[in-house]
Amino acid sequence: MAAVSQFLHNHGANILHSDQHSTDPSGGSFFMRMEFHLGGLDLAREPFERAFAAVVAEPFGMDWRLSYASEPKRMAILVSRYDHCFLDLLWRKRRGELNVEIPLILSNHEDLRRDAEMFGIPFHVIEVTKGNKAEAEAEQVRLLREAGAEFAVLARYMQILSGDFLRDFGRPVINIHHSFLPAFVGANPYRAAFNRGVKLIGATSHYVTEELDAGPIIAQDVTPVTHRETPETLVRLGRDVERQVLARAVKAHVEDRVLVYGNKTVVF
Amino acid sequence: MAAVSQFLHNHGANILHSDQHSTDPSGGSFFMRMEFHLGGLDLAREPFERAFAAVVAEPFGMDWRLSYASEPKRMAILVSRYDHCFLDLLWRKRRGELNVEIPLILSNHEDLRRDAEMFGIPFHVIEVTKGNKAEAEAEQVRLLREAGAEFAVLARYMQILSGDFLRDFGRPVINIHHSFLPAFVGANPYRAAFNRGVKLIGATSHYVTEELDAGPIIAQDVTPVTHRETPETLVRLGRDVERQVLARAVKAHVEDRVLVYGNKTVVF
């Protein structure tokens, strides 16, 4: 911490926020995020990064990366038929809440084409069937890479992504699952919640890994429910939680506030 | 509903609260709870109940019961070493929040004897080991029945009750489990929550059935947590949720606001 802050100070950077976390103060991993203003920076980007690597990162054996807040991240969206998470992301981008560009939207259904077009975003439909999953995913990955997507958001995309997709895309994929994981993994969590008679329903946003609904959790929230709910009203109440939780997770990711270690996250 | 309210009206009762619920308006179960004031009642208890049975309950094929708010319910507490749920119940009883009498406390440890005695409540220690479980439970049931316990609360009682216990006691047993069920069933849920990296921890109060942590849920709540927590701080934060959730469930039970059907509850 001393070394990083000294380095930034020496190069004229003004530190805006700084966060640290040790998984175990007596010898675990140490995480740090510093947000600083580039105004008085005395070097161009490349020499600055080279200097940081040489003077700070290498001597301390750090894993590190540098992001530029002035550059919006390129976010792709995958969506099926439900519009609530999808429209919420588009609206937040328009409002300036999410510092992203959205170069493309992929869907397995035509339903949301008109909404996408109203926001002026290319909308591609790739049908996914039992028979064509491998080719469909290959085509999806091709489009994602062609569009320069830096990460993808599954805004209620109702297909399970294969390990091949994840490896070939090679970039973070954020999902919203409509339960408070690890409860109600898999399909129909609202129906399962109804059957179990829970008094809360929730939503979980996590990075996608090969194991279904088991990736590192970024954000979760719940809302109280009563015996009066039906599976249908759970779906309606859940929509409000899902879109909030997904937006919170995407915003944290976009602002480089999420650090993954093992199957967990630090969210600064 | 017409029949019940008409009957009460005819007998001079003043309805204070009334709640109804249909699991399915086109033919499911219908639940109703009416709270009324006895002041102007024109019959003694027994003839009133006989009249209700004859005039209303039998013609409509109702399952019904009548409770008298002026009679505190007799609540037994089973507890091990953690004091937070236990003291919270004793304090709420003292404050007049819970309309109960507490004729006895059962524990498998000596730790909380002094607290129990400060509240003037008999405290019995029955050690439970692998070898003596059946006899220990038989002795517990004997004491509970002798004390006239109408229901029992497991205020962090760290032993699993057998089906024999539940059948022999034959009255409701309320548990507090330190997770948002159905996530993290069984032992060490805070450790499991820590390992999974959840962003919420919770507590669930439910009626005890033979299947572990699977009985009808009465109340649940959660509190947000971050990557900064350790298993130890989860335990601390969880205590506040546990005692609130258990108190809410016990209060609802004591006020006859919980109706069980199948593995679910209606909480009016």
Place this chain on the structure above:
Amino acid sequence: MAAVSQFLHNHGANILHSDQHSTDPSGGSFFMRMEFHLGGLDLAREPFERAFAAVVAEPFGMDWRLSYASEPKRMAILVSRYDHCFLDLLWRKRRGELNVEIPLILSNHEDLRRDAEMFGIPFHVIEVTKGNKAEAEAEQVRLLREAGAEFAVLARYMQILSGDFLRDFGRPVINIHHSFLPAFVGANPYRAAFNRGVKLIGATSHYVTEELDAGPIIAQDVTPVTHRETPETLVRLGRDVERQVLARAVKAHVEDRVLVYGNKTVVF
């Protein structure tokens, strides 16, 4: 209660939900809402209402009204420049969450015309200045009445409605105020919240009365904030609370679940 439920039973209605509330069981006001299915109704609407008035309402001196869930309510929206509450209402109507028709939108700015048109709803701009307020309001009321608006929602409409407007329109007007009332009445509540250093911000939806931000409250909620917030981040965090609270209030109003008495509401 007996009389109403008996009457409905006699006419073949199937009661779906029933709620009651007494402000004071020993002699205050008694509120009741019954939701029933018309399927087996044995009379047409008019004779049914006449019969109810004669047989039940008049003998008991009730204030009453009957609404038909099959008829969407006609909701007008007044909005200025902020889009979050506005779009949320339009989206919920499209999703089928709000059983309304939206015959017109009134604004004092052009900004949201394109959004309104995408949803196919007439959008009228009436500029309001210090000099023309009376005429502007008269024109607004004329348009509202012409469109048959049964109630109006101020979805962050940044003008104070006069008593004349309220009287001439003569129908409920629902507002969203961006604070937990009664704290921070009037302009710039987020700035005031920032200056006071509160650890929560909130939103309140209420019926509009002549006294600013003092009408009967329908719904309120809050979200936690920290010292890290600026007035700008409070505005952003507040948007999510505002739109949720307004939607909840509007939904309750549309479903005839709000009863006003004095300056308070019963929300069934």
Place this chain on the structure above:
Amino acid sequence: MAAVSQFLHNHGANILHSDQHSTDPSGGSFFMRMEFHLGGLDLAREPFERAFAAVVAEPFGMDWRLSYASEPKRMAILVSRYDHCFLDLLWRKRRGELNVEIPLILSNHEDLRRDAEMFGIPFHVIEVTKGNKAEAEAEQVRLLREAGAEFAVLARYMQILSGDFLRDFGRPVINIHHSFLPAFVGANPYRAAFNRGVKLIGATSHYVTEELDAGPIIAQDVTPVTHRETPETLVRLGRDVERQVLARAVKAHVEDRVLVYGNKTVVF
């Protein structure tokens, strides 16, 4: 930040937590809290503090203080008749949640003497009347100073402390007010909340200043309520919020996580 972390590093301290906050990155106040382990410290306390002052604090013009987590803070409690906040603090101290010693309790009533004695804490009753307020406060301050109280907590102490008390005691005083300030300042906030028909009630913990209920806020929370509540049930529901909020504020204070600036707090 560089200077402080470098200094600590040079003296062998292991930084456990570090927090920073700028009120305005382009020139406001900068707050920092570092929690470090003393194990490898190479100097005794006094020379360490002298060195820090000379090498770091003075050159940078810092306001600073150093606390030792191994030394429990001495906390006095002032209380009247309500026991919920009071017992909660005593219980948390016993559980090890609050790193404090409680050298004395002051009250204006006898009611809670037995509870205090069960925890083995001296309990002094000083009646406060209109006529004797100045002398009563002088006696209170004398006892507080004699007991070496480092701060005082008003755990529902129903007297307003004068400016003289605050100046003469000269140490932080933490209050719990039973509303979400700035709403419902002063007496009877639950009655006022009932009259206003709010849908939330809350509690606020703040440092006491001469102006009533206007000091820097440390913690706040709310709980939802409905039209069914009476002033009495609001009091009951409020108790659970009050004790949680007060405990959270006291814990933050005890752990030196609260920094006051102007009329606001930074809570790390």
